[in-house]
Amino acid sequence: MTPKLQLLFEQLPDLLGGHLTLAVPAIFIGVLISVPLGILCVKSATVRGPVMSLVSLVQTIPSIALLAIMVALLGGTIGYWPAFIALLVYSILPIIRNTIVGLESVDPAMREAAKAVGMRPLQQLLLVELPLALPVILAGIRTATVWVVGIATLSTPVGAPSLGNYIFSGLQLRDWQRVIFGCIATMTLSLVLDQLIAVIEKSIQSRRRVSLVLATCALASLVGIGLAPGLVTPDSAGFANLLGQREGAEEANDLVESTMTLDGQVIRIGAKGFTEQFILAEVLREKIQKVGGTPKVLTNMGST
Template sequence: MSSNLAERWAELPDLLAGHMLLSLAAILVGLSISLPLGILAASRPRLAAVVLNAASVIQTIPGLALLALMVPLLGGMIGYAPAFLALMLYSILPILRNTIVGLQGLDPVVREAARGIGMTPRERLWQVELPLALPVIVAGLRTAVVWVVGAATLATPVGASSLGNYIFAGLQTRNWLSVLFGCLFAAGLAIALDQIIRLLEVAARDRRKGLAVAVGVALSALVVITIAPRYVPAAVFRGAGPVVALQDGADTLADQTVVVGAKAFTEQYILGALMQTRLEEAGARVDRLDNLGSTIAFDALRTGEIDVYIDYTGTIWATVMNRSEPINRNAMLAEMTGWLYAEHGILALGGLGFENAYGFAMARDRAEALGVDSLADLASQAEGMSVGGDAEVFSRPEWVNTRNRYGLGAMQTRAMDAAFMYGAVRDGQVDLISAYTTDGRIAAFDLLVLADPLAVLPPYDAVILLSPDAAANPALVEALSGLIGAIDSEAMREANRLVDLDRQTPDQAAIWLSDHLQAGAGGNQ
C-alpha cells in the first residue's frame, strides 16, 4: 500500500496541472465567446432562441462522445487540442443562458430610468444592465466550472493529461486507491474553483471591490499551486541538456524523446512499461500516453502524435483495414504489414510472440450445467441469456459476426468496463463475456473459453507498430527488436495476473516480465 500511495503522489503534480490548465483554458475561452454572444442575443429574441438551442444540442452529447468526435474533426490530432475544444463547447451553455436570462430579466423601469437621464445604449449596458445582471451571469459561470472540471476527467482516452488518468487506469487494474485519488482531487478542484467564484458572485452582488481583488488573488494562487510543481522540478532536477524529438537516421537515442502509447487495459499498461524500460536503457527520454481508444491510438501513430504502441492483428484487420473475411494468422500478419507500410508508412516491427484474442467465456459450472462446450451450443439457449463485454466490443465485427453466424441475436448485451466483466460472469450476473485469452482471471475464476468451430473470430497476434518517423530511426528499431518473438502466452498471462489478481502495479509486472525474458535468454545461451 505504501508504494502504491507513493506512486500516486508522484503522479499528482503532472496530472493535477494538466487538469487545471485544460479546464481553466476551456472555461476562459468559453466565457469570452458566450458572454458577448449572450449580450448580443439578450435584446434579440430570435437570435437568443437560435444560439440557446444550438448550445443545448451540444450539451446533450455525452461528454466522452463529444471528446472522441473532436479527434477526427481535428484530422486525427490527440492530446490537449481535442480535449480543450470539447470542454470549451461544453462550457458555453450555462454562461450563455444565464447572460441572456440575467439581462432579459431586468426590471424595465430600470432601463427606462437610465434612458430618461440621457444614458446612451453603451452606457446603459456597462453602467446599469451588466452590473445588475452580473450575479446571475456569475452563477452560470459557477455551473460551467463544475461541469468542465468534472468532464475533464473524461479527456484521458483522447490522450490529454488529466486526473482522469487515475480513474481510467485504476478501473482497469482494480487499483481503487488510484480511482479514489482521481475522484477526490477532481472533486476538490471543482469545489475550490466553485467557492472562489461564489465569492466573486458575492462581490458582484454587494459591489465589494476589495473582495473581488481578494478573489482574483486567491484564484491566481490556486493556479500557481496546481501548475508550478509540474514545471519547477523539471527545470531544477532533470539536469542539463535539451530534450529533442526523434531524429531520422540517428544511431543513438540519447536525449531523444519517444512517445509510447497504450490502450486502456492491463496488458497494454504492462507492455507500455516494458517498452519504456527498453527505450530508457537505450538512452531515450520516454513520454507515455495511456488509456487511448483503439482508433484514437492508431490515428495518433499515423499522424506522429505517438511514436510506438502495441496493437493486435485482428484489430487492425477489422477496425482499420475494414476487412471481415477469415484468413490464417501468418497470412493476416503479412498482408497487414504490407498494407500499413504502403498506405500509412507505418512499420509493423514484428509480433511479440503471443496472441491475445477475443474469446467468449462462461463460468465452467454454468457451462457444464447447460451442456455447452462451444458457441454453436448456445444458439438454442440464447433466449433469456446475457452477454457482457467492454465498451467497444458490441460494435466491433467480432461480436456482429459471432452473433450472426451462431444465431445469438436473442442474447441481451450488457456493456461494462473490462475490469468488471470477469467477476460478473463468475458471480452469475451475466451468462457469457467477451474475454481476452491472455487474461489471468480466466484460469483463476475457473472460466471456460467456448470453442469457435466456424473460425469466426480472427487471430490477434500482438505486434509492435512504429510511426513513419520512428520507423526511420534505427536506434529505436534496435532498442525494441529484442522483444520480437520473446513473449509467449503463458508469460503474458502471468504478468496480467500479477496486476489483476495480486494487485501489483503494471510497472512491477513489467519488471517481472523483463526479468523473465532475460532469464529465458540466459537459459538459451
C-alpha cells in the same frame, strides 16, 4: 503514509497542472464567447432561437462521444486540442443561458432611468445592465466550472493528461485506491473553485471589497500554482538525464538481439485497450520478428 499513497501524491502536481491547463482556458474563452452571444440573443430574437437550439443540441451529446468526435474532426489528432475544444463547447450553455436570464431580469425602471440621464445604448449596457446582471452571470460561470472540471477527467482516453489518469489507470489495473484518489482530487478541485467564485459573487452583491480582493487573489493563486508544473521545461524536469542514457540503452538492446533467437516459435502478445498498450505490443512484435519468431498480437484484452 504508504509508498503507494506517496506515489499518488507525487504524481498530483503534474496531473493537476494538466487538468487546470485544460479547464481554465476553456472556461475563460467560454466566458468571452458566451457573454457577447448572450447579449446578442437578448437584443435579437432572430439570433436567439438558432443559437440556443444549437447550444442545447450540442449539450445533449455525451461528453465521451463529443471527445471522440473532436478527434475525428481534427483529423485524428489526439492530446490537448480535442479535449480543450470539447470542454470549451460544454462551458458555453450555462454561461449564455445565465447571461440571458440576468439581462432580462434587470428592472425596466433602471433602463428608463439610464435613458433619462442621456446614456447611449452601449453605455446603458456596460454601466447599468451588465453590472446588475453580473451575479446571475457568475452563477452560470460557477455551473460551467463544475461541469468542465468534472468532464476534464474524461480527456485521458484522447491523450490529454488530467486527474482522470488516476481513474482510468485505476480501472485498468483494478487499483481502487487510485480511482478513489482521482475522484477525491477532482471533487475537491471542483468544490474549491466553485466556492471561491461563490465568494466573489456574494462580494459583488454586498459590495465588500476586501472579501472580493481576497477571493480573487486566492482563485488566481490556486490556478497559478496548479499551472506551474506545465511551465517547467523538459530539461529542467530531468529529461536531459534520461535522454543522455538513451545511447547506452540502445547498445544493450542490440547486444540482446544479437544473442537471442526464436526461430520457429509462435509468441502471443496480449495488450489491453489503451494507447500505450497498443504501442508496446507493436514494439514487441517488431522485436520478436527480428529474432525469427512469429508474433500474434491480441488487443483489447481485459484485466483478468
